[in-house]
Amino acid sequence: MNAAAANDEAAFRAEVAGWMRAHLAGRFAKLRHRGGPGDEDFEPALRKEWERELARGGWTGLGWPKAYGGRGLSLERQVIFHEEYARAGGPGRMGHIGETLLGPTLIAYGSEAQKRRFLPRILDGSEYWAQGYSEPNAGSDLANVQTRCRLDEARGEWIVDGQKVWTSLAHESDWIFVLARCEPGSKGSKGLAFLLVPLKQPGVSIRPIRQLTGSCEFNEVFFDGARTAADHIVGRPGEGWAIAMALLGFERGISTLGQQMHFGHELELVVAQARASGAADDPAIRQRLAQSWIGLRVMRYNALRMLADAEDGRLRPEALIYKYYWSNWHRALGELAIDVLGEEGRLVHQDEARRRLQQVFFFSRADTIYAGTNEIQLNLIAERALGLPREPRG
DSSP, X not given: OOHHHHHHHHHHHHHHHHHHHHHSOGGGGGGTTOSSTTOTTSSHHHHHHHHHHHHHTTOSSTTSOGGGTOOOOOHHHHHHHHHHHHHTTOOOOTTHIIIIIIHHXXXXXXXXXXXXXXXXXXXXXSOOEEEEOOBTTBSSSGGGOOOEEEEETTTTEEEEEEEEEEEETGGXXXXXXXXXXXXXXXXXXXXXXXXXXXXXXXXXXXXXXXXXXXXXXXXXXEEEEEEEETTOBSSOTTOHHHHHHHHHHHHTSTHHHHHHHHHHHHHHHHHHHHHHHTGGGSHHHHHHHHHHHHHHHHHXXXXXXXXXXXXXXXXXXXXXXXXXXXXXXXXXXXXXXHHHHGGGGGSOOOSHHHHHHHHHHHHHTTTTTTTSOHHHHHHHIIIIISOOOOOOOO
């Protein structure tokens, strides 16, 4: 990097940091370092206001093409934004699913009418999205989805029946993208549709699920004759699996760096507690702290490697190891956090720092299960990245 480019990036970093100092203040100050995994139900209304504040400042859609309302920033500048956002304590993003998952998918595969209808409302924080993939019998085996849809040609609408589960922030969302079976009798990844469905209608019921952390940021979503417009299908009927997999490619996109900065803050909390309690004097604890720090750096460099030349949502081999790696790292951090707390970890705490460490432990137990279990991830690495023979299916 030449001196001029380095100066430009330093100026951009200072711009982001300065904006965050000025705006993550006043009524937004309470949001610092809140709203992450296990804490996603913290102050949702205020966090939606924060999303609109970000939009007014021009800090949404950073990597989106300018033609669709984004800023078209380089990967390097997006990395800088995520670093400074997390360093300032920026809260978990209520608009994450719309901005980083659905938005890029619509830009790549949606119709022009869909882009005009949905993209501006994602960017300005006026509409929020949930992800309708997992079902009670179709979690890691996503291709087993049983939610059904059929086209009512007379009314020009799709009718949806079925159930989704573990649906993050559905109770705070306006829309949901749904993977549903559109061809009766089809099996596996064939005969699926990718639909955009409004949640605020009589045919949709949302039931929050309370978990070990005490929060209930995810839900069951039931569709009983729910409807959406005929043109609210991305791609053609039968192409739903390809669209859904492309979206998962974007899920392993630039937002992974924001996730890592959140992990870094959690590690700082663990280190601070270890020092305060004296646990840092234990050589075994010190070694685990060091391994956590090293693992976080490995995660960062692999993320930068997999993001290089990744604009279309297609998974590079580097991306296939990411979920397996971070979920195991985070679970180990949760175990370290509870060990650092010692006997205090057995008690319910009002002290925010200790409570947060307990949350890390409880929530991270699910990391190696949701979004594809460890076993599924290892199969993906073996079959798609290494080209090994497919595991025999029943």
